[in-house]
Amino acid sequence: MTDYIVPSLLLAVSVVSLHKKENTYDRLLTGASQGLKILLSIVPALIVLLTAVSMLRASGAIEAMSKFFQPVFSFVGIPPETAILVLVRPLSGSAALAVGAELMAQHGINSQIGRTAAVMLGSTETTFYTISVYFGAAGIKKTRYTIPAALIADFTGFFMASWTVRWFF
């Protein structure tokens, strides 16, 4: 089933675009070159952060942290190996991507940990960055309960990512 989602979406979008007499191909190329710019903007961070995560892994710190969080994480059903991702995700998007990629490479792309990391990355946002950009630009200083509510959403995401992976795979 899921094999059809992306190809049919591609087809549907292209058909609608042609129907609207848009230059579909030109737009594809424009978008793709913008994608190159986006990529270029995250490459430096990816290199630096993957270095950092690799050092943490090699020193044994990640393993120790997983052990430390084991009781709490296992209790709610989140794989303790993803503890570092859970901590980094709300703070930095590129750091989370680096941590997630390292987890997937380390434990296997189709392992439960690898898949959980992928679903966590795909279903949450860089909460603190979003809050500071939106409220900062709009001149709002008192954010009231935004941070607790957004963090509740994040933790629901981490929790549900672990469980949906168990259900689907």
Next chain:
Amino acid sequence: MVMSWIWTGILVISMIFSLVNGSASAVSGAILSGAQAGITLALSMAGTICLWSGVAEVMQGAGLTAVLSRILSPLSERIFPSTRKDPMLAQDLCANICANFLGLGNAATPLGIRAVQRMKSSQDMTVATNEMCRLIVLNTASIQLIPANVAAVRASLGCATPFDILPAVWITSICSAGLGLTAAYILGKVWSHD
């Protein structure tokens, strides 16, 4: 600044653990292999990210954002009652949510900022309203049709079916947005306004 602290903190933690575990040679090797892994990952993600940005651009040009906004408007009127009186705000809000949904992060941010600015009843208002908080929670919950970055990472690591996580991602995002909004509603009733 936060990232500078995180980076330095990671170095300190790695040093401490390498002393305790005697893993210093592994750590110094990891510095080079990690940097290399960074560029390898970036290069192997490039294709997926570029293609998907292209598709997102086509979606926008084909007016899919406008169609989605129309479908979404009954729901957004419930979550943001003030959009009933302000059609421009309704437009910005829906466009923001739809751009996020289609993975157009760069398009979503300015729309969201404009929506927050429109929600201000006066220019020098500095306290967030309940609707502003709900908008931010919706934005941080990331309801996304195709999480292209994650798919790119999976594909770059040799995954044959990088999109097989989609149903799990959708259910997870809907739950986190739902619970986040519920939390915002409850907190909005009890939290003081200053």
